[in-house]
Structure formats: structure tokens, C-alpha cells
């Protein structure tokens with residue numbers, strides 16, 4: 698199966714989401730592991746599938762992707778500086794990055810209290826830069842009391858989510874936020890996340906400069922491409938177990 702392009706079958710936490718999506722890779726083609734099996738070294742290419750209509754989608758997408766890639770590098774540079782490491786400390790992990798842009802559509806739902814647009818999850822990549830319309834529905838989990846807090850749409854503004862990889866690189870100076878999307882019975886909603894993901898062969902682990910004897914690494918190294926492939930598999934196949942999480946690599 699090549700889940701590039703359109704699908705409406707994604708599962709989050711083994712439950713079908715109330716949404717349909719169109720996925721496009723920023724680098725075309727994008728090289729990812731062929732399977733989630735740890736010993737399988739084979740890779741495969743994700744190739745974008747451009748719809749015939751609207752014909753201007755491809756050009757608009759490529760322009761947008763280039764700008765968002767630049768913005769994400771800038772943001773990661775600022776995060777690096779805030780951690781006390783050089784601005785370009787993390788840029789080498791993104792030479793053949795497997796970043797994706799997703800066009801999300803959440804149709805109105807006749808029974809909104811029984812469904813979610815996307816079930817609760819954390820984004821597994823480095824950063825997510827999200828554009829959303831004015832409908833609203835995104836909620837983040839407040840750490841202090843576990844309450845779901847609405848993220849009010851601000852016109853012409855992005856929402857930037859720290860992903861799991863920045864949590865690990867920073868040895869938990871930054872934390873990825875748990876979030877979900879609720880649906881409503883009246884209005885459809887659109888959102889466009891840009892998932893900024895490193896190269897598939899990157900081993901993710903706390904930056905050496907940020908750990909010390911008194912502050913040991915909180916995670917053991919894991920292969921990002923295998924993490925990605927494992928998560929992706931669980932998005933389309935009901936499993937008996939929880940999907941892969943960075944907590945599985947916690948020391």
C-alpha cells in the first residue's frame with residue numbers, strides 16, 4: 698500500500714479518526730525504510746501523487762513546502778540557541794529529511810460527542826507547523842491538571858508543536874504536547890500540518906552536550922526511520938498493543 702495521496706482510514710490509538718487526508722512529501726521522492734522490522738535494511742520511495750484537479754496544486758504546494766522548510770530550520774535554530782548549543786547543531790539531521798505536509802479535512806459529524814477528528818497523540822517528528830482555518834477543534838492537554846484546552850484559531854498565525862524528537866534531543870528541556878481534534882455537527886474544518894522530520898537513518902538520542910554525570914541521558918538511542926515506519930503501520934492496521942512511543946526508549 699502507498700498511503701501517499703488520499704485516505705480516510707487512519708487510526709489513532711486503534712480508533713478510526715473522523716477525517717480525510719491528502720498526504721504529500723516535501724522531498725519527492727522521499728526515502729523511508731521498507732518495513733518496520735528492525736533488521737530489514739531495505740528502503741523504499743514515497744512518491745507524491747498529484748491530483749489532476751486543481752492543476753495549480755503542485756506549484757502552490759512546492760512553493761509552500763520550500764517556505765515552511767526554511768521556517769522550520771529557523772525555528773529549530775532558535776530552539777538550539779535556547780538550549781545553549783550552536784544554531785546549526787541540528788541541521789545536519791535534515792539533509793534527506795522525510796518531512797510531510799498533510800491536507801486535513803474534518804467533515805461535520807452528526808454525533809460529535811462520540812467521535813474525534815484525531816484521537817489524542819503526540820507528533821513523533823521534530824516540529825509541526827500547523828495552519829488551521831477559523832473553525833477550531835484542536836485541543837492540547839494541560840500538564841498541571843490533565844484538562845483539554847482549546848487552541849483558539851488566530852488569523853494568519855501558525856501553531857508550532859514541539860515533537861517527540863526535540864523532547865529527546867533536549868533531554869526533556871522541551872516536551873512534546875499531547876493533542877487531539879474534536880469535531881462538530883455544523884461546520885467542516887481544514888488544517889495543514891507541516892511535519893518536520895529528520896532523515897530516516899538518524900539515530901535519535903539526547904544531545905551529548907546537554908547531558909552530564911549529574912544529568913544523565915533520559916533516553917536510549919532509537920532509529921527514527923524505524924520509529925516512523927512502525928507508527929505508520931499502526932496508523933493503518935488495528936494492533937493489540939499501544940502504538941510506538943518515545944516512552945518505550947526511556948531509560
Ligand SMILES: O=C(O)CCC(=O)C(=O)O
Nearest residue numbers: 801815829835878888890
Ligand atoms: O488538525 C489539527 O489541528 C491537528 C492535526 C494533527 O494533530 C496531526 O495531523 O497530527
Ligand SMILES: [Fe+2]
Nearest residue numbers: 818819820876
Ligand atoms: Fe498531531
